[in-house]
Amino acid sequence: MKRTTRIAAGTGALVAAIVLGLGAGAATAGSFAFLGLSSSPNGAPHPIKAPQYETNAAGETYGSAADATSPENEPDLIRAQATNGKTGYVKKVDLDAANGTTAAESFKSPEDALRWQETEGQLDHTIPVYDVDGVTQIGEFTVVGQKTAQEQAEQAGLDDSDAQQRG
Amino acid sequence: MEARRFRKPSFRALVLVAFLSAFGVSASTGVAYAVSTSAYGNPGFFTVGGITFENVAHVTTDASAHWANATTVTQKYGGTTPAGAAGSRGRLFIPNEVLMCEGVNTYGTTSSPSAVGRSCTKTNTISEWYSWGVSLGWNGNGYNSYYTYKSPRLNS
Numbered sequence: 001m002k003r004t005t006r007i008a009a010g011t012g013a014l015v016a017a018i019v020l021g022l023g024a025g026a027a028t029a030g031s032f033a034f035l036g037l038s039s040s041p042n043g044a045p046h047p048i049k050a051p052q053y054e055t056n057a058a059g060e061t062y063g064s065a066a067d068a069t070s071p072e073n074e075p076d077l078i079r080a081q082a083t084n085g086k087t088g089y090v091k092k093v094d095l096d097a098a099n100g101t102t103a104a105e106s107f108k109s110p111e112d113a114l115r116w117q118e119t120e121g122q123l124d125h126t127i128p129v130y131d132v133d134g135v136t137q138i139g140e141f142t143v144v145g146q147k148t149a150q151e152q153a154e155q156a157g158l159d160d161s162d163a164q165q166r167g
Numbered sequence: 168m169e170a171r172r173f174r175k176p177s178f179r180a181l182v183l184v185a186f187l188s189a190f191g192v193s194a195s196t197g198v199a200y201a202v203s204t205s206a207y208g209n210p211g212f213f214t215v216g217g218i219t220f221e222n223v224a225h226v227t228t229d230a231s232a233h234w235a236n237a238t239t240v241t242q243k244y245g246g247t248t249p250a251g252a253a254g255s256r257g258r259l260f261i262p263n264e265v266l267m268c269e270g271v272n273t274y275g276t277t278s279s280p281s282a283v284g285r286s287c288t289k290t291n292t293i294s295e296w297y298s299w300g301v302s303l304g305w306n307g308n309g310y311n312s313y314y315t316y317k318s319p320r321l322n323s
Contacts, residue, residue: 064264066317067264071313078266080266081261081265081267090266098271100272104272104309105309107310109251110274113251113254113274114274143269143271146270149285149286149287149288153288155288
């Protein structure tokens, strides 16, 4: 085999290996995704330990959403700061109702989601913030609708391309 | 909500992003360039309804005006995201794991296929912030929810 032919063959093999390797890596990343936690970019799955939350007198679990391993196992009372600056807990059921998670459970198609966001999804929703007992209200927490979120982002000089530049 | 599609990056942009990503932090462009800083978490991947999606948490802070904003972006991994197939919810946290701000679920549309979910823009002078979002993927009968990876922490 001539030297130039060997170089060309070697280069081709290297390129093919890189392409195949990247493809396999991407496929692996996708196949290792599991409910509640995205897979890592190199496809290595992470062990999931069920969160251990404390419980109040009413039997409700409380803690931070940041301790959950999936949106489904967040505590009943989620630590949050109220608009008055006090730190307390919002009820997960209230938060899910406000952010559209509850509504999404009734969607029969993606078109239902698009219709929802044109109406209810535009609006702000204010929910109570409680003390750890889940009864004593100490403030309010606002889940911002798309209209408010967009207005605030524009006032801050942000637009969606800021978040998408990574791509 | 006006969301633009991911732009095809040039090679120089890819090199720049790779360099900045190595440090986990990048300076944002545009009006707020001089004062705001933004950071991305690692991209995550999940497959639902036969589609592999990519998601990422993004946080932007402004050290002079003392505000922070969290964004979650979810899109199909390669190709155009079908309308409504992907959703995102932005959530903004401070280090003692307190939820400071959250937005509603936001779904990609025909004109803006990538789902970009924003939290509120929160003002606070004493904290560092991070973004940890929720992504939604249509499974044929409903939506499955997935977390993003957490973004790096930034001061405001």
